[in-house]
Amino acid sequence: MQDRLQKILARAGVASRRAAERLIEAGRVRVNGKVISELGARADAHLDRVELDGKRIVAESPVYVLMHKPRAVMSTLDDPEGRPTVAEILQDLPLRLYPVGRLDYQTSGALLLTNDGDFTARMLHPRHHVPKTYLVKVQGDMSADDVAKWRDGVKLEDGITLPTEVIVTRREAGHTWFELILREGRNQQIRRMGEETGFPVIRLTRTAFAAI
Structure with missing residues (x-):
């Protein structure tokens, strides 16, 4: 089934749908080897080869994880200061997930992670x-x-x-x-x-x- 490119990118966890639109307009997305810069373009994530900056985007089912973030752990996937991150806690998961928002270093508790860019955008948009x-x-x-x-x-x-x-x-x-x-x-x-x-x-x- 064909979907708009920005939806395919968002579902793959690459970026939110709006950010994906900017990637397309910048000419960074290819479908079957052809650069696509039109926002109305469609593709089939399972049949077509969709690439971002030369890397193939693999269609994934949306995954949602709710974890308890301990204190003194960064809610980001990496930290330039070398502090522990949630990525280290979840390193055994077979796919890459991204935090939905952040929790402060010294704050513990519920942290959602997902590969669904659309879901993340909805959860974080101020109007909701x-x-x-x-x-x-x-x-x-x-x-x-x-x-x-x-x-x-x-x-x-x-x-x-x-x-x-x-x-x-x-x-x-x-x-x-x-x-x-x-x-x-x-x-x-x-x-x-x-x-x-x-x-x-x-x-x-x-x-x-x-x-x-």
């Missing part, structure tokens, strides 16, 4: 507001007003955060634990919210991604 749930431990005793500030939005350098759901789960010895549901994905957002409101984050674990 995909929920991500975290268990957070902060230093300090949060009052009802403090919790309301987190719920309503915290002013950061890159703007006010979207409203969140915050449920305090327990308090102990000058610390507060709570569940937090985010629908956006700024860099180190929760840790920055903690610093801005005077409640430094001590521990952070993502317990669910898109309700998974």
Whole structure:
């Protein structure tokens, strides 16, 4: 069955569909030896030879893996500083998977990986507001007003955060634990919210991604 080239590339995990379109327009894709630069071009991933930069693209069935990323492990596939990565944990898998977004080095918890570029693009696009749930431990005793500030939005350098759901789960010895549901994905957002409101984050674990 024929599909658009950008869909074939995205399904193979090469890139998101939009990124695949740019690869096609740049003349980096060939079908049966012929350079294709038109976005409407179609091919059969099983019958035609589709190449990117001279390397054949092999049709793969979409694969989705949910793993628990430990603390002190990078969520990327490689690290220039030589720190441990999730690729090392998954090295025995027979195919190459790519993380759907990232988790900070010191954050543990749910991390999705896949070879489905379209799925990744949908999960990460800001307009979809995909929920991500975290268990957070902060230093300090949060009052009802403090919790309301987190719920309503915290002013950061890159703007006010979207409203969140915050449920305090327990308090102990000058610390507060709570569940937090985010629908956006700024860099180190929760840790920055903690610093801005005077409640430094001590521990952070993502317990669910898109309700998974």
